[in-house]
Amino acid sequence: MSVLQNPRPLVLCGPSGSGKSTLLKKMMEDFPDRFGFSISHTTRKPRPGEVHGQHYHFTTMDEMRQAVADGKFIESATFCGNMYGTSKAAVDAVAQQGKVCVLDIDVQGVKQIKNTELNPLYVFIKPPSLEELKSRLTGRKTESEESLTHRLKVASEELEYGTEDNFDFIVINDNLEGAYNQLKTFLENEVLKSGK
Numbered sequence: 001m002s003v004l005q006n007p008r009p010l011v012l013c014g015p016s017g018s019g020k021s022t023l024l025k026k027m028m029e030d031f032p033d034r035f036g037f038s039i040s041h042t043t044r045k046p047r048p049g050e051v052h053g054q055h056y057h058f059t060t061m062d063e064m065r066q067a068v069a070d071g072k073f074i075e076s077a078t079f080c081g082n083m084y085g086t087s088k089a090a091v092d093a094v095a096q097q098g099k100v101c102v103l104d105i106d107v108q109g110v111k112q113i114k115n116t117e118l119n120p121l122y123v124f125i126k127p128p129s130l131e132e133l134k135s136r137l138t139g140r141k142t143e144s145e146e147s148l149t150h151r152l153k154v155a156s157e158e159l160e161y162g163t164e165d166n167f168d169f170i171v172i173n174d175n176l177e178g179a180y181n182q183l184k185t186f187l188e189n190e191v192l193k194s195g196k
């Protein structure tokens with residue numbers, strides 16, 4: 001089975017803190033058997049509790065660069081000095097389970113995927129405003145001051161790319177329930193019935 005096989009994968013993109021993980025969690029609760037995650041590769045060190053082959057495929061810079069050069073990746077990006085990426089094998093592994101592969105990736109990744117034959121549906125998650133994004137990222141208490149500043153700078157660039165020209169569906173995540181219901185309708189109408 002190849003990455004060209006239906007059903008079409010689903011790309012979820014949006015700035016850090018826009019709510020991708022929160023919406024994904026709800027999606028997985030509602031449709032536990034229909035979606036699956038591809039496991040990304042990263043050169044960053046595992047955090048406590050992270051399991052190789054489950055949360056990420058942990059790898060080295062040399063190995064990852066070689067695999068990207070060999071065309072084994074659909075997308076890869078460098079973030080805060082580490083490489084991250086999605087291998088073709090990881091997407092195939094989800095399709096083989098008969099599930100829609102969900103890809104949670106940044107704008108750099110979306111641009112790369114548009115140059116492949118993966119043909120996913122693209123969803124962009126927008127925060128209501130940059131001020132609200134800052135407040136949510138601060139509230140999450142996961143970022144240092146430096147990381148927060150970096151994420152907000154990247155966010156404003158990413159928001160410029162988050163238009164209807166580049167995405168099949170845009171969700172503004174202001175009220176969580178409302179945003180999720182919009183996403184759910186899109187999933188039911190466009191994603192889960194795609195392909196075959």
Ligand SMILES: Nc1ncnc2c1ncn2[C@@H]1O[C@H](COP(=O)(O)OP(=O)(O)OP(=O)(O)O)[C@@H](O)[C@H]1O
Nearest residue numbers: 015016017018019020021022136140173174175176
């Ligand atoms: N609609 C919402 N209203 C208020 N808070 C929200 C809403 N959606 C998400 N949040 C909160 O905002 C924070 C960021 O959300 P989340 O972690 O889902 O973002 P993310 O896009 O997955 O970020 P990253 O790309 O950094 O992983 C979390 O603390 C989450 O609980």
